[in-house]
Amino acid sequence: MKLFTGPPLSQFSDRPEEARAETADAGLARQVSTRPARVIQIARLVSGGRWRVEAMRSISEPLLIWFTRGQGRITVGGVTRGYGAHNAVFVPAGVMHGFEVSPQTHGAVVFFGHGAPVALPKEPQHLRIREVAPQVEVSGLIDNIQRELDSGRAGSDRAAHLHLGLLGVWLERHIDTAQDSRRKPDAARKLATRYTEVLEREFRSGKGVAQYAQTLGVTPTHLTRVCKQTCGRSASDILHDRVIFEARLLLCETTMPIAQISETLGFNSPAYFTRAFQHRTGKTPSAFRRQG
Template identity: 65%
Template sequence: MDRRNQSMDDQSQTSQMRLVAIPRLAAGGRWRVEAMRAYSEACLLWFTKGQGRITVAGLTRGYTAHNAIFIPAGVMHGFEVGPQVFGTAVFFGRDCAVTLPKEPHHLRIRETFVAQELNVTLDAIGRELVSESPANDRAAQAHLGLLGVWLERQIAKAGPDAQRPDASKRLVARYTALLEKEFRSGMGVAEFAARLGVTPTHLTRCCNQACGRPASALLHDRLIFEARRLLSETDLPVNIIADSLGFTSPAYFTRAFQHQVGKSPTAFRRTK
């Protein structure tokens, strides 16, 4: 398979639902959660302690404890995860039958009993996933269905977003969606802007307004994340990785990688 034609990075090694402690997501390096990337399945981030910033579809917001952030499959995102950040990431699986939102949602849960409802549901899912009791898989799916209902109700309760995305934020969301599909193509910001029907200057201005970063930074972040992932998880030669990510030469790839990471691809791989 031509790696340039893969639609999103293969973060998920299983199609099954699972719960992961948020600090564990960064166990292989904070770049695994902070860099722009997308999952091939829907994900819910439930923060129970700490604070930071999260960027979803090109829009950066702050998060604190008792924030639930739903991210559909294929939506580019990244978030800060410091030593005081705790919570649970719910991965719904690639073939999830539960009805889930089509768009990202950032829910700030203020009622204690609503947060407790979510904690109880997550605890029940976790128990069933490790249980050896008969029909534990069906029980876990049933609780996952209740989680879907919880999400739907909290989104309805929140009502229409008081700060609905303006034209610039919608453009950035379109850019990140296109970027996730085409970041391996070798296109630069000018080509992405042309595909979106805007100028590179306007695209960069909108990205700066939405997330405090230019369009080129989002592109480079996505590329270097994928490069680090491939260097960490595969034995592919550096020149093959460079070609699969659309770099014109291994030397250009090495310079770009070293500029962002602080070490060469080979040195980075040795540390893993």
């Protein structure tokens, strides 16, 4: 079976028309070596549908989510935690994640871009910033990055990268501060993280949970039990969420025929893909594409 090997489509853009053009037809097979940094408000990210942030997915660049209002749950690498106001969540490139949103959720997402010369953590981080001074500091850094990116003045890109570097320093300092109180991941969390890592690499293969469990050296029952323990969802639910997220992106942002999308994502037939997509979204792929 020929699988899709182009660049991941799950890279948010605040310019949907550019995203569609970039991923359409020949663009699907083009590897993107660089992608600029950007700052996008959470409200703008979800304007195209809550699935764009709530479904399990990964992107090929690091990002920082800064929540300023609201609360909910965020899942990173198969582990779910609650988030609230003044929480900073760093997600490295390629790590599967998704978070709940509500009308009360406010904040911004900083996308560091590809190849940015910024020292960043290697592992996911969830920081609860309780003191006012560092809250003001990180908000100011994000505002400065946004201001420079929007200004178009001479040297604005360089200035934005310098502020991104300062944001990296802010992360490093607060990770060090929180290090002593952070609990080491137990066996269940390690297994859930390994599952999401393997799933992210192979979700287009058509494999089921039993095959992923075999790769990880556990039974499907144990894998499901662990996923429910760490993030409140079954292994199958995480798998289907990731696949259908990719299907939505391909339907929204490319002109790829539905039959080809079905094959790309490892489904045995377009009819089976249609049933699975409709079960998950309440719409057929063609109806979803028309409304997108």
